[in-house]
Amino acid sequence: MSQIILSGRGVSKSFRGLKAIQDVDFDIPEGSIFGLIGPNGAGKSTLFNLITGYYPLTAGEIRFKDQDLSPLPTYRRNQAGIARAFQISKPFPALTVRENIRVGAMFGDASRAASEDTVEQALATVGLQDLADRTAEGLTVGALRKLEVARAFATRPTLLLADEPCAGLNPVETREMVECLRKVREHGVTVWLVEHDMKAVTSICDRIIVIDAGKKIAEGSPQEIVADPKVIAAYLGEPLEEAGH
Amino acid sequence: MMLFLQTTINGLALGGIYALAAVGFSLVFGVLGIVNLTHGIFVIAGAYGALILFTQFGIDPLIAIVPVAAVMFVVGYLYQRTIIHWAISRASLVASLVVTFGVAMMARNALQLAFGPDIHTITPSYSFSSLTLGDLRIDVVRVVGLAASLFLLIALAVILNKTHFGRAIRATAQQPLAASLCGLNVRNLHGLTFASGAAMAAASGAIIGIVQPFAAASEVAWTLNAFIVVVLGGIGSPAGALVGGLLLGLINAYTAQFIGPALTQAAMFLVLVLMLLVRPNGLLGNAFGETR
Amino acid sequence: MSSRTTAIAITVLLVLVAALLPLWMGPFFTRVIQLFFFSAALAVAWNILGGFSGYWSFGHAAFIGMGAFSAAHLVAQLGPFGSGPWSMVVPVLAAGLICGVFAAIIAYPILRLRGIYFAIAMLGVSQVVGELVNNVRWFQGGTGVFLQSPVPAGMRPEVFYYYIFGALLLLGFLISVAVRNARFGYALFAIREDEDTAMMLGVATERYKIMAFVLSATLVGMLGAVYGYSVGYLTTYTVFRLDFSLNMIVFCLIGGIGTLYGPIIGTAIMLFITQVLLSRFLDMHLLITGAIVVTIILLMPGGVIGAFNSLRRKSSDQANTTRAEAAR
Numbered sequence: 001m002s003q004i005i006l007s008g009r010g011v012s013k014s015f016r017g018l019k020a021i022q023d024v025d026f027d028i029p030e031g032s033i034f035g036l037i038g039p040n041g042a043g044k045s046t047l048f049n050l051i052t053g054y055y056p057l058t059a060g061e062i063r064f065k066d067q068d069l070s071p072l073p074t075y076r077r078n079q080a081g082i083a084r085a086f087q088i089s090k091p092f093p094a095l096t097v098r099e100n101i102r103v104g105a106m107f108g109d110a111s112r113a114a115s116e117d118t119v120e121q122a123l124a125t126v127g128l129q130d131l132a133d134r135t136a137e138g139l140t141v142g143a144l145r146k147l148e149v150a151r152a153f154a155t156r157p158t159l160l161l162a163d164e165p166c167a168g169l170n171p172v173e174t175r176e177m178v179e180c181l182r183k184v185r186e187h188g189v190t191v192w193l194v195e196h197d198m199k200a201v202t203s204i205c206d207r208i209i210v211i212d213a214g215k216k217i218a219e220g221s222p223q224e225i226v227a228d229p230k231v232i233a234a235y236l237g238e239p240l241e242e243a244g245h
Numbered sequence: 246m247m248l249f250l251q252t253t254i255n256g257l258a259l260g261g262i263y264a265l266a267a268v269g270f271s272l273v274f275g276v277l278g279i280v281n282l283t284h285g286i287f288v289i290a291g292a293y294g295a296l297i298l299f300t301q302f303g304i305d306p307l308i309a310i311v312p313v314a315a316v317m318f319v320v321g322y323l324y325q326r327t328i329i330h331w332a333i334s335r336a337s338l339v340a341s342l343v344v345t346f347g348v349a350m351m352a353r354n355a356l357q358l359a360f361g362p363d364i365h366t367i368t369p370s371y372s373f374s375s376l377t378l379g380d381l382r383i384d385v386v387r388v389v390g391l392a393a394s395l396f397l398l399i400a401l402a403v404i405l406n407k408t409h410f411g412r413a414i415r416a417t418a419q420q421p422l423a424a425s426l427c428g429l430n431v432r433n434l435h436g437l438t439f440a441s442g443a444a445m446a447a448a449s450g451a452i453i454g455i456v457q458p459f460a461a462a463s464e465v466a467w468t469l470n471a472f473i474v475v476v477l478g479g480i481g482s483p484a485g486a487l488v489g490g491l492l493l494g495l496i497n498a499y500t501a502q503f504i505g506p507a508l509t510q511a512a513m514f515l516v517l518v519l520m521l522l523v524r525p526n527g528l529l530g531n532a533f534g535e536t537r
Numbered sequence: 538m539s540s541r542t543t544a545i546a547i548t549v550l551l552v553l554v555a556a557l558l559p560l561w562m563g564p565f566f567t568r569v570i571q572l573f574f575f576s577a578a579l580a581v582a583w584n585i586l587g588g589f590s591g592y593w594s595f596g597h598a599a600f601i602g603m604g605a606f607s608a609a610h611l612v613a614q615l616g617p618f619g620s621g622p623w624s625m626v627v628p629v630l631a632a633g634l635i636c637g638v639f640a641a642i643i644a645y646p647i648l649r650l651r652g653i654y655f656a657i658a659m660l661g662v663s664q665v666v667g668e669l670v671n672n673v674r675w676f677q678g679g680t681g682v683f684l685q686s687p688v689p690a691g692m693r694p695e696v697f698y699y700y701i702f703g704a705l706l707l708l709g710f711l712i713s714v715a716v717r718n719a720r721f722g723y724a725l726f727a728i729r730e731d732e733d734t735a736m737m738l739g740v741a742t743e744r745y746k747i748m749a750f751v752l753s754a755t756l757v758g759m760l761g762a763v764y765g766y767s768v769g770y771l772t773t774y775t776v777f778r779l780d781f782s783l784n785m786i787v788f789c790l791i792g793g794i795g796t797l798y799g800p801i802i803g804t805a806i807m808l809f810i811t812q813v814l815l816s817r818f819l820d821m822h823l824l825i826t827g828a829i830v831v832t833i834i835l836l837m838p839g840g841v842i843g844a845f846n847s848l849r850r851k852s853s854d855q856a857n858t859t860r861a862e863a864a865r
Contacts, residue, residue, distance in 0.1 A: 075737075078736075086734070328835075338653070346783055521654055
């Protein structure tokens, strides 16, 4: 087994008594594509927010490359090598696609001269070369998601947290996105992916963690996860709960 | 000890007026989401209105509240339905801030052209008499001003909480879209809210005229005061305005008495910044929830 | 020729023309253009913070006043620093430094406020500083202070200040070009567009915001000091003027906020209207400015450059559709 790049022990977060994440452990091996799934409101985005430092931890510890993350502010965590692609695309609307990516490239690493290559590489990795000089404002959802990934990739991370990159995409776009994440991994980036589309997750991930109501309920290979009765219960329980609202 | 008590009383009397001067600003901020930098102009215009009625027709400023507020109600309604509405729908909320800043400059210039840059006061017959209670002394005008402010604030609170109009306004503040789907005329309600705010400001102006000297240039101070009151007390409720106003009045009075009159603005502002950093929603929070 | 060399060529040409103009221009126009240089330089400085990072300050006049009074008190306490034009150097630089340091001190708390809260907090800062200068006797804001004229013998003052303000405008412009093209500029853009995302991309937002604020304040402080010299005798009300604060925003808005040329173009348009076309109505200056501001925001929310760009986009879209139709 390769080295662990990110690990969490007893990770917990509560908002005014509401326990959003409870005692979650995880170990993400370097070079893998890891999955994080769970029903709506399970706490997936919150967990990512804890890793990027958007919220402080209530308890537990997250280590990245054997370094405790808690004292680092968000931008330092990025500079250390953790990037994040948001679920809701947040491009800078007035800037062009290339400029958007350049922002990522400039601050992830040292000098600007080196970063022009990074920008082009990021454009090529996600396949946005043709749209490079358009402003982000008028892009389609599919292109926006790619931009989101490209911009995060341009910060030259060693770990990319991708928050539902396939949500709302059609089957063709979903396949492109899966391809795009594979290419990101080929560049040596570990990917941790939150995804609803089970087909996408199982086709791409080496291992998957399942959380429900803030707790980890399963971890294993895609085949194991799909067959796990606890996972099936968590997912099948969901529509019934929804009907009750 | 006596000095402290006397200062406290002065501060509270002043605070009541601050509260009245700010409540309209607070309402507009809470319901429309607009920071109206023209607000100080409404206050000062009210003071000039009362001044004219007093010097030309001998009408007591407290009675002048009614016509002055009525006129500003109409002006406020028209202003919101035209310029403010256009600015928000065509540009942005920040642009509306600049627009109200621009209009404030225009109005200030117009007032200076009309009345000159001099400082004015309104001096009705009771302006120099005062009440005494043991060693404590308080000017009649301040008592009258405080009473009138409290009366108007309570009236507004009753309107907001007990009438159909008040419920409609609160509904609009929380969910403009839902409110309009429920058949409320949101545009009209926004206009009326703004108009009520302007009327309250003008009423406070008439009272300020008898308590303090004023000039066209003091409009900024009144806009800032209103903002500080809102930040201290919370957005959108008469109770918040009252808490914020009284606090501001006390801060002002204590600073002037115990530190130095030159530093009152600085002290008020320091409290503003501290408050924004520590408790951005004010002591009583936002009356309309975390909509903005 | 690339657009970049064109831009450089045009700038150099404009600078040359501006340098020669006073030789045959009358005092009135020299004074108008001197005012234009001063105002445009202020707008350019404001734009570095307000335009690039999106933190709109409604109180930059504080730095004009602080700069002017710093220079005056420095000369009174420690001066004079020589005579003639060179006597300005130390006080003006020191004024910039003092404003920069002041900005750095208030930056940490005040830049944590966003949007309108920052805008109004700055309005408050200017009000409070003005009040203190006016009421604390040591500052002599109420009675006024003098600054020795640095104009060399034989030179008309308006020509002298024409060159000084012109040079400061050029300096400010070059600084803003440099900022825009550097990492710094991208950081500020990212902050303006979405501060949380910027942080997630590794932008040290706090540090860049403070840098922009300090830089902007320093430039305005230096301009304020020179303005103080040009006025000669200062009271609170000559420098702590709300209309200064408003004008900086308005000039940028009219020309196009956050662009390089916008602040300069906006200033040119506004001053042409108020100082040349409507020069007879100077006591209604604020009224006219206010009216233009309101009209422009309502008609052209993106400013002149924004309107121009959207026109160009429309016409190129049109050209594209015609071409597409022709191809069919």
